[in-house]
Amino acid sequence: MPRSAGHLIVDTLDSAGIERVYAVPGESYLDVLDGLYDSPIETVVCRQEGGAGFMALAESRLTGRPGIAMVTRGPGAANAMISIHTAWQDATALVLFVGLVPTADRERGSFQEFSLPEWFSSTAKRVITIDDEHHAGELTAEALRIAAAGRPGPVVVGLPEDVLVRLTEAPTPRIAEAAPTIPASAELESLTARIADASRPAFVLGGDGWQTGCRADLARFAASAGIPVLCDWRAYDAVPHGSRAWAGWLGYGRADAVARGFAEADLLVFVGCTRSDVASDGYSIGFDAETVLVSLDTEATQHAGRIDQHILASPRTFTEALTSLDADALRGGRSDGWMEERVAAQARFAAHRPDAEAQPPAERTRTGVDLGVAFGILDDRLGGEAILTYGAGNATIWGHRFIRHQRPASLVGARNGAMGLAVPGAVAASLTFPDRRAVAICGDGDFLMNGQEIATAFAHGATPLIIVIDNGVYGTIVSHQENHYPGRPSGTRMVNPDFASWVRAFNGQDGAGMSGHGERVEATDDFAPALERALAAGGPALIHVLIDPATMPPAADETT
Incomplete structure (x- = not known):
């Protein structure tokens, strides 16, 4: 049975498990709003587009699903830009739908017209415009996939007003779950040797993807191996603060002792985050250590300095692989002294x-x-x-x-x-x-x-x-x-x-x-x-x- 492109977009979001969209309504995407009327998806009506984008970002960070925001063209898109920049730098999956002028009105200086790719291409993983009603579902599914794949980030989807109301018999696309990337045994053997040889190793955890119990599992394993666990700026819920390995966070407001520990480490294993300017006190510390990067981002975006080993894995798949190893094999000849010193310093600080x-x-x-x-x-x-x-x-x-x-x-x-x-x-x-x-x-x-x-x-x-x-x-x-x-x-x-x-x-x-x-x-x-x-x-x-x-x-x- 034919349905409009706008309704197909909503059905695609529903089939992907999206529970809420955060929106400031606009006349440029009325048909999507109409599709939401009968949908189980909750439409959270926000009061400013920046707020809508931040709400979508927050839900993504808390659940691991791409957050969804919807705004209108021109001024609405401008207000939402702050959430796109945040999602881009923070590596958080976000899809922003933006209503656009009708296709016949393009490049005529029409009301609230602007160039979607020229505004967002430098701060989004992909900018997509749905110009064909038959591809509306397919492109919506693609936006969700791209936002969550590799290094997560924002995807911006343009919705021309006239395309949304056109009818199509295209089916709702089936969104396949991405297969997990699992570290190879050779990679784990190399990592084991590096950690066992180190006198002062440290894990640095961060980014998104720690919503499951893997955080506690990694912290327990690290404590058994005598390895302190640091966290990146504003990602320190990646470790339970009651853990025997919890040694504080890097970045603004951190303890001087945490910065000293980061600088003194002879092996740094970054999981889900990078050696950024914030973590390294403005690119000034932590650059001499042997470095392992655990990330699905093949380009190592935002990482500065050396990479001696790059393991392509998510926080969950890396933790599952790591904790299957023998903790004593990673300990080498270390005592708990290095870890306990770092943990005690953070306890005094907090x-x-x-x-x-x-x-x-x-x-x-x-x-x-x-x-x-x-x-x-x-x-x-x-x-x-x-x-x-x-x-x-x-x-x-x-x-x-x-x-x-x-x-x-x-x-x-x-x-x-x-x-x-x-x-x-x-x-x-x-x-x-x-x-x-x-x-x-x-x-x-x-x-x-x-x-x-x-x-x-x-x-x-x-x-x-x-x-x-x-x-x-x-x-x-x-x-x-x-x-x-x-x-x-x-x-x-x-x-x-x-x-x-x-x-x-x-x-x-x-x-x-x-x-x-x-x-x-x-x-x-x-x-x-x-x-x-x-x-x-x-x-x-x-x-x-x-x-x-x-x-x-x-x-x-x-x-x-």
């Missing part, structure tokens, strides 16, 4: 402590909440079970340092430094895993990038907890200014509303369906009871935390 303890006596009169205390309380209360989402900025560093992760798929953060992911990411996390607590950690600047997606939470029944750290400045930039232009702040001050009252303003509104909880906290002693009330709330909750503008992240020395 131990809860008030910020005030590290301040000179003259500065201990700062106003506002002591974040060292607040995040220690938050960590104790969450118990390593929550999903944490982060945007960008200094306000996130306390969360990275003090909040434990014991479960897989429990961290979503923009590894490319994009602001505005925290709130939409938490909304998507709550929708994807409604039985788990989703907590957004963001600064005041980050919150106002995409804070409007609180409305999406109310509309769709999501219940995120949002912690907004308010210092009235763009704190990360202020810290750089103090380093390079001391005493000359410029372009970094902000004026903020009462964020707590904003959440409460949704109460009683038509379509909201539930009540929001918002509190403003200006003193350290008030944080714990406010947190308990927020966690007990039945709907979205927000705690607006006031801190002194002079407050900067805690020192990277684990002893302070």
